[in-house]
Each structure stands twice: as C-alpha cells, then as structure tokens.
Amino acid sequence: MLKYTELENENVLVIGLAKSGYEAAKLLNKLGANVIVNDGKDLSQDSHAKDLENIGIKVIGGKHPLSLLDSNPIIVKNPGIPYTVPLLEVAVEKGLKILTEVxxxxxxxxxxxxxxxxxxxxxxxxxxxxxxxxxxxxxxxxxxxxxxxxxxxxxxxxxxxxxxxxxxxxxxxxxxxxxxxxxxxxxxxxxxxxxxxxxxxxxxxxxxxxxxxxxxxxxxxxxxxxxxxxxxxxxxxxxxxxxxxxxxxxxxxxxxxxxxxxxxxxxxxxxxxxxxxxxxxxxxxxxxxxxxxxxxxxxxxxTTFSGIEHRLQYVGSNKTNKYYNDSKATNTLATQFALNSFDQSIIWLCGGLDRGNDFDELIPYMKNVKVMVAFGETQSKFVKLGESQGKYVITATDVQDAVDKIQDAIEPNDVVLLSPACASWDQYNTFEERGNKFIKSFQAHLPSF
Structure with missing residues (x-):
C-alpha cells in the first residue's frame, strides 16, 4: 500500500455504509482523515457501524442532515446513491469534491x-x-x-x-x-x-x-x-x-x-x-x-474456465459431452440467449414454476435442440412445445432424474444444457440450489477409476 498523505487531517464524509462505505471509512481513518459516515437507514443495530464507532469514526444514521456539509468535506459516496439526493445536490452547488470508493x-x-x-x-x-x-x-x-x-x-x-x-x-x-x-x-x-x-x-x-x-x-x-x-x-x-x-x-x-x-x-x-x-x-x-x-x-x-456460477456455467465434460449449468435462466429471454449459444446438438433440461405463460417464443431458438427433458410444474407445457417441433421429449421428476434419464439418449459431442426458462420455487428454494443439484448429478455420472 502506497503511503498516501494528502488526506491527512482532511474532513471526509462517507455517504452510504454498505460494504464499500465500510471499507472506505476504515481506509480513510488509516490515512489520517477526519471521517464521518452517514446513511439514510437507522444504523443503531448495524455491526459495521459499531465497528467504525469503536475505532473513533462518527456514524450518523436515519437522515442526511445538511449540516454535514458545514465543514466543506470531501465526499466519498456509495455509487448507487443518485446525485439527486438533496444532500448531494447542495454539495454540488457548493462545489465540493464527490468521489466514489474506487x-x-x-x-x-x-x-x-x-x-x-x-x-x-x-x-x-x-x-x-x-x-x-x-x-x-x-x-x-x-x-x-x-x-x-x-x-x-x-x-x-x-x-x-x-x-x-x-x-x-x-x-x-x-x-x-x-x-x-x-x-x-x-x-x-x-x-x-x-x-x-x-x-x-x-x-x-x-x-x-x-x-x-x-x-x-x-x-x-x-x-x-x-x-x-x-x-x-x-x-x-x-x-x-x-x-x-x-x-x-x-x-x-x-x-x-x-x-x-x-x-x-x-x-x-x-x-x-x-x-x-x-x-x-x-x-x-x-x-x-x-x-x-x-x-x-x-x-x-x-479451455477450463467455468464462467459465472449458474449463468451458462461450464460444469465439465463426460467423455465427449460438455455440461452447462444455466439455472439462473428463470425466464424465456435468458433461455433464448442460452439456446442460441451453441452450434452443436443440445440436450435441453427445462421446466419449473408455472407462472401461467406459455413458451412458444422459444421456438425460433430450438433448431439445435435434439432432446428435451421436461420437469416441474411446467412439464406438460414443455412436452407440448417439444412435440409440436418434432423433438424427442423425456419427462423427469426433477433435475437429478433428468440427468439420470439422458444417459441413454446422449451421443458424442452433444451439449447438455440446464436452462429452465422458469423459476425454481416449485421444487427448489433457489435457482442456486437447482443448479448445484444439476452439478452433483453430473458428477455422479463421471466414470470412476
């Protein structure tokens, strides 16, 4: 860490606690600044606020009093806070420097x-x-x-x-x-x-x-x-x-x-x-x-990077087949994107919470789909969709069962894609849980040596 001295004894107002405000306040204190932290939320029970107070940093929560600008401080604000907040509007009028933590x-x-x-x-x-x-x-x-x-x-x-x-x-x-x-x-x-x-x-x-x-x-x-x-x-x-x-x-x-x-x-x-x-x-x-x-x-x-978890995440390969976890695809738009990402034949695992919509808008993106495995509350809708497009459709009870059942249908170079186009709450607490079950099921079918 560079020895940066220009903030020594400077008045600095940190607006917005959160993670970035908490770390910024601690760093500014270390750099010798006179730090005040302000947040619109009540911080009386906030553990981070208590930590800051314990090292001598003043914390003001529940409101944004304009008097905080009386000392003409440098402002370090949470990036998500808009400049239309009255405190910041006044700061701009006064020509105060407004920075973000980066x-x-x-x-x-x-x-x-x-x-x-x-x-x-x-x-x-x-x-x-x-x-x-x-x-x-x-x-x-x-x-x-x-x-x-x-x-x-x-x-x-x-x-x-x-x-x-x-x-x-x-x-x-x-x-x-x-x-x-x-x-x-x-x-x-x-x-x-x-x-x-x-x-x-x-x-x-x-x-x-x-x-x-x-x-x-x-x-x-x-x-x-x-x-x-x-x-x-x-x-x-x-x-x-x-x-x-x-x-x-x-x-x-x-x-x-x-x-x-x-x-x-x-x-x-x-x-x-x-x-x-x-x-x-x-x-x-x-x-x-x-x-x-x-x-x-x-x-x-x-050749190994898996990507972002549950977002077209590369899970691994079983012989010549690559498996992808796109459990975060909880709507048709996200699944359109996923289906359009592959030139190879796709074994598509789909289904989940029924929100009352149909899935016909996925039809233009199904040209590479060879097999569909449908599960969850929307199973019958996906069966109907697949059959209308001449696809081979398998029904499964859940994601784990879907991975089990594709083993007899999979062929060399097929891509296995979990991209449900539905929320997970009919069978799983979160899309992360659904994705993790898919990964675990894939791993269970890896050859043992």
Missing part, C-alpha cells in the same frame, strides 16, 4: 490497474482475467463491482501484482485521478437511464475510464463500436477486438483467435459458449497478454 483504491495501490467496464460482459471479462492470472506466474487480484471492495484489495497488492477492477458507470462518475494501466470497454448500449437521465450521460460515464490515461497505457475497445471513441482525444495506445474481421488488436480468423497474426487457440477448444462470450474472451485475452501473462496460461484458462 478513487481511493487508485490513490493507494502499488499495483498497476486493469479496469473493466461496459454494459454487458464486464463480470465475465473480469473473472476470466482473474482466472488467467491464477494460472500464471504473474499475480493479479480481482476487485470492484464484482463483489470485492477495491479499496480493501488495493491495500493487499504489491508493485509486482495487478489489481483487476470491474467498474460500473456509477463508480466511474466519481473518479478524479483514477487511471488504469489497461482499460477495457466491452460494449456500450442503453442502460441505467433512470440514473444517468440520457444515453449520452451514460456513455460519458463509461468514457471516464480512459480520461487520465497516458501514452504508457492501453485502451481495449469493441471495434464495432469504435465510433463512440473515434472523436475522442485519446492518449493511450488503443487496441480493438472483433469476432468478424482482422483489426489492430485481437480477432478471429479462420476460426482461430489471433493477436497480430499469432494464432492462440481454435474456437472449438473454448469452453465458454456463444458469440457474446467470444467477444469477452478476446478482450480478456488481449488484456492478459499486455499484462505479461503467458500464452500457455491463457490457453489453460480458456
């Missing part, structure tokens, strides 16, 4: 930072880069919007490490000097307009990731959205990724991932499915190579 992570981090943002894919890219580091001799630690508070992880890294941080648009609005050595923008679509008020504001928030970069840094962007940055004054070395054409950066050519003409891996050897994940893989691979991770470690990760 700014602190930059100020104290000895390690260079890989920052990842985008509308879709940033969690997968961040996780994949983290996995590549784990398989490498280079050390990298994951942090940020992925669930590990950046300012806490930043205290643990050294100059020989990397700090890999997932960044939301909310977090990026509250940066000042923050500068990742490698910045990634996966894509930018319309999102969070209730917070940002316009698409332009949202896009500008994402662009904050590279505003402080110099010519010693790297920016990785989606080639097919290059128009969003072409008018910008960019200092960083800019590389692109594309699944469709050769670009200055990383791309797919003749079904191989290539970087500057060097072939890395064939598409068929990847375990993360779908065109969207191919883009995620390109972005993560390029960042890893720029960070000094070996090609061998990258390939090791790309």
């Amino acid at each position: 700014e602190l992570s930059y100020l104290i981090s000895e390690a260079p930072i890989i920052g990842v943002t985008g509308t879709n894919g940033k969690t997968t890219v961040t996780s994949l880069i983290g996995d590549m580091f784990q398989k490498s001799r280079v050390t990298g630690k994951v942090s940020g919007n992925i669930g590990y508070v950046a300012s806490k992880v930043a205290q643990e890294v050294t100059a020989s490490d990397y700090l890999v941080t997932e960044l939301s648009s909310f977090q990026l609005l509250g940066i000042d000097r923050y500068k990742p050595h490698i910045a990634i923008i996966t894509n930018i679509y319309s999102a969070h307009l209730d917070y940002h008020e316009s698409l332009e504001n949202y896009q500008n928030a994402k662009k904050e990731i590279y505003k402080n970069q110099t010519d010693d840094d790297y920016l990785i962007c989606n080639y097919h959205q290059r128009h969003l940055i072409e008018s910008e004054s960019l200092s960083a070395k800019t590389y692109y990724f594309s699944t469709q054409q050769e670009v200055d950066g990383i791309y797919v050519k003749d079904d191989f991932i290539e970087f500057k003409g060097f072939r890395i891996i064939h598409k068929d050897d990847l375990v993360l499915p779908g065109e969207h994940n191919l883009e995620n893989i390109l972005a993560a691979t390029l960042a890893a190579l720029l960070a000094g991770i070996s090609v061998r470690a990258v390939i090791d990760s790309l």
